[in-house]
Amino acid sequence: MGYIAQHLKNVIRKTNVTPANIESGPIYEIRYRSDTASQTRYLVLSLNVYPYTGGLKDRLLHCLDMDSLPFRDVKLILKEADGVQFMDVKGESYMEVAIPDGRENLQFYQKRVAAITRQIKGVYKTLRLDKMRKVEICDYDFEKVVDKATARKYGLIRE
Secondary structure, eight states, X not given: OOOHHHHHHTEEEEEEEOGGGOOSSXXXXXXXXXXXXXXXXXXXXXXXXXXXXXXXXXXXXXXXXXXXXXXXXXXXXXXXXXXXXEEEETTEEEEEEOOOOHHHHHHHIIIIIHHHHHHSTTOEEEEEGGGEEEEEEEEEOGGGTSOHHHHHHTTOSOO
């Protein structure tokens, strides 16, 4: 453990969002309050919010804790996912991991996420949306994690 400081150096900017607006792909900094949580501040890579509908008490964020995730595994996640894509948040462009949809999502989970969770204990987190006190979406600079050729291949270079 202890990668959070290194990952925070790669965060370009942050914007506050509501827990109801969390989606798959971005990196979020979350202030979390729970009796069973191991910490109160998380930097996470959002994998999925399930169920898709319902109140905040019913919905869970499935994610990877960046504090436990070394750069080499972030690079592997980008390789297995569809690279990165840009999303618009309050008029600003943010990078997010292009998490596959449908059948490819199941293969992504079985191949990459399952392998990471076997290797790194405690990296996979499930957080309740109603326990989140502050949520900030992070514009993470993935270019610093991968080499130039890989950055071009995954569409990381901003133009």
